[in-house]
Amino acid sequence: MNSLTKEGICPMYSPKIIEHFQNPRKAGKIPDADGIATIAEGCGDIFRFYVKIRNNRLEKVGYEVKGCPVAIACCSMTATLAEGKSLADAMMITNEVVEKALGGLPPEKKHCSNLAADALYEAIQDYLYKRALAGNTAPAASGDDWRYMYLPRDVPDSKGNRR
Amino acid sequence: MIYLDHAATTPLHPEVAAVMYDVMQKCYGNPSTTYTIGREARELLENARKQVADLICAQPEEIIFTSGGTESDFLALWGVVCSHKEQGSKKGRGSHIITSSIEHHAVLNNSANLAKYLDCTVTYLPVDGDGLIDPADVKQAIRSDTTLISIMHANNEIGTIEPIEEIASIAREEGVPFHIDAVQTVGHIPVDVNKLGVDLLSLSGHKFYGPKGVGALYVRQGTPFTSLLQGGGQERGYRSGTENLPGIVGLGKAAVIAQRDMEKEQQRLEKLRDALIKGIEEQIPGARLNGHRTKRLPHNVNFAFPNIEGESLLLGLDLQGIAVSSGSACSTGSEEPSHVLRALGGLPDQYLNGAIRMTLGRSNTEEDITTVIEALATLVKKLNQLFSS
Ligand SMILES: Cc1ncc(COP(=O)(O)O)c(C=O)c1O
Numbered sequence: 001m002n003s004l005t006k007e008g009i010c011p012m013y014s015p016k017i018i019e020h021f022q023n024p025r026k027a028g029k030i031p032d033a034d035g036i037a038t039i040a041e042g043c044g045d046i047f048r049f050y051v052k053i054r055n056n057r058l059e060k061v062g063y064e065v066k067g068c069p070v071a072i073a074c075c076s077m078t079a080t081l082a083e084g085k086s087l088a089d090a091m092m093i094t095n096e097v098v099e100k101a102l103g104g105l106p107p108e109k110k111h112c113s114n115l116a117a118d119a120l121y122e123a124i125q126d127y128l129y130k131r132a133l134a135g136n137t138a139p140a141a142s143g144d145d146w147r148y149m150y151l152p153r154d155v156p157d158s159k160g161n162r163r
Numbered sequence: 164m165i166y167l168d169h170a171a172t173t174p175l176h177p178e179v180a181a182v183m184y185d186v187m188q189k190c191y192g193n194p195s196t197t198y199t200i201g202r203e204a205r206e207l208l209e210n211a212r213k214q215v216a217d218l219i220c221a222q223p224e225e226i227i228f229t230s231g232g233t234e235s236d237f238l239a240l241w242g243v244v245c246s247h248k249e250q251g252s253k254k255g256r257g258s259h260i261i262t263s264s265i266e267h268h269a270v271l272n273n274s275a276n277l278a279k280y281l282d283c284t285v286t287y288l289p290v291d292g293d294g295l296i297d298p299a300d301v302k303q304a305i306r307s308d309t310t311l312i313s314i315m316h317a318n319n320e321i322g323t324i325e326p327i328e329e330i331a332s333i334a335r336e337e338g339v340p341f342h343i344d345a346v347q348t349v350g351h352i353p354v355d356v357n358k359l360g361v362d363l364l365s366l367s368g369h370k371f372y373g374p375k376g377v378g379a380l381y382v383r384q385g386t387p388f389t390s391l392l393q394g395g396g397q398e399r400g401y402r403s404g405t406e407n408l409p410g411i412v413g414l415g416k417a418a419v420i421a422q423r424d425m426e427k428e429q430q431r432l433e434k435l436r437d438a439l440i441k442g443i444e445e446q447i448p449g450a451r452l453n454g455h456r457t458k459r460l461p462h463n464v465n466f467a468f469p470n471i472e473g474e475s476l477l478l479g480l481d482l483q484g485i486a487v488s489s490g491s492a493c494s495t496g497s498e499e500p501s502h503v504l505r506a507l508g509g510l511p512d513q514y515l516n517g518a519i520r521m522t523l524g525r526s527n528t529e530e531d532i533t534t535v536i537e538a539l540a541t542l543v544k545k546l547n548q549l550f551s552s
Pocket residue numbers: 170171230231232233234236267269315317318319344346347367368369376378
């Protein structure tokens with residue numbers, strides 16, 4: 001029976017989802033976070049991301065999640081992908097990137113379980129917004145200057161995609 | 164594996180499997196034929212009918228074999244309503260159905276279909292915080308055109324046993340046929356159609372160690388009831404179709420075994436159930452028992468945990484070889500919390516998605532209970548750490 005369910009005849013959970021669900025990476029809140037965002041859409045699940053930023057890099061990423069196994073795995077994968085990246089690169093992590101990294105998601109889970117990357121993006125935006133409020137509107141020195149400014153959610157990214 | 168989902172289905176009892184195998188191999192005759200092997204098949208069929216009737220203290224003529232609980236519920240609802248339609252105003256009854264908000268979907272959705280296709284009106288009675296229906300509500304809901312009352316004997320999710328006898332005496336006083344969905348009780352606790360005073364009763368084989376895809380509908384003699392499945396006229400015309408003989412013989416055998424072992428098994432399971440409840444309440448802060456504490460199926464335990472999703476508990480236990488059921492499956496993506504938990508009212512929102520049901524059975528031991536409590540306590544702690552407010 002195990003071989004039936006584990007070899008992928010049951011399409012529910014990929015081995016990677018199960019692995020991240022069992023051992024979620026980087027879970028937990030960051031008390032002195034620079035940016036925080038919560039997404040609670042869809043089915044009652046809650047995704048909350050924390051970012052600690054240093055020199056325009058995600059020095060630390062943490063999260064809290066209340067949700068199904070897929071939601072937990074998405075948070076774990078998102079945090080794993082994001083930590084250590086520059087803000088610009090981290091903002092390029094989309095839900096689709098997370099899905100691919102997990103080896104695919106069950107179709108019925110796609111829209112409500114896969115919101116971790118959105119929450120991360122919003123947490124980075126929260127940091128940029130707070131920075132702007134504090135009067136620091138100067139783009140950081142980097143090739144991706146414009147990305148280091150606060151962007152309301154529906155401003156298109158460099159490829160013209162709206163989030 | 165520790166199997167804790169006996170309310171979903173049970174394994175086939177080895178003695179049941181043995182008789183079924185025998186019938187499958189040796190008795191291929193059609194019970195409607197009159198030569199020797201047909202007559203042999205007929206004898207097996209009628210013997211099984213008597214065995215099932217005995218389990219619920221009915222007469223064999225009052226048993227109609229079906230394909231399971233769903234079909235029994237369907238036939239009961241449609242059969243009674245259509246019979247009233249047939250008799251028209253003669254009986255002075257119309258097309259009002261009374262049921263509850265915590266029924267199995269076989270009753271809920273068939274009631275909805277009767278509303279849709281036959282213009283029935285349906286009253287869905289509320290339940291209290293423990294899932295109990297108030298017989299006074301039934302009395303109040305009865306109208307001059309009430310055709311049928313359909314209430315489940317015990318709820319499949321939270322295990323609460325409804326006050327069937329009291330409702331039955333009200334139904335009888337008012338002359339309204341009374342159907343119960345006893346899929347979760349038959350074979351587990353004593354069910355006597357006369358003591359309960361019901362007119363129709365649904366049961367299903369695979370819930371008490373019998374085969375899947377076979378069940379029965381009890382219809383008390385004299386109950387307004389019409390046949391829906393037309394064809395060769397089997398089951399006294401009430402359910403046409405060549406009988407599933409191996410299944411029916413298996414159902415009969417399961418009935419005999421259930422009756423034989425009931426008292427002992429019921430007591431044993433009640434003890435295990437209470438130990439499981441006690442262990443969880445002692446070791447897991449915030450755990451909330453769903454369903455009535457004592458008016459409860461001997462094998463049902465249902466708990467909700469705040470800020471945790473049932474599906475995560477289910478998978479977390481599954482990965483440790485423990486099979487349980489979660490109250491809500493977010494398979495649709497819209498994550499509908501169970502209609503039963505919702506109907507209980509008063510259950511705080513953060514509990515709605517976090518229910519799991521553990522239903523015990525023959526294979527479970529005291530040791531299993533200890534293992535499960537420990538595994539669950541550890542898992543809840545771990546998942547709680549993922550979310551703090
Ligand atoms: C209360 C109740 N009614 C009806 C059914 C349906 O029975 P079956 O699976 O035999 O169609 C079930 C089982 O799922 C049940 O628990």
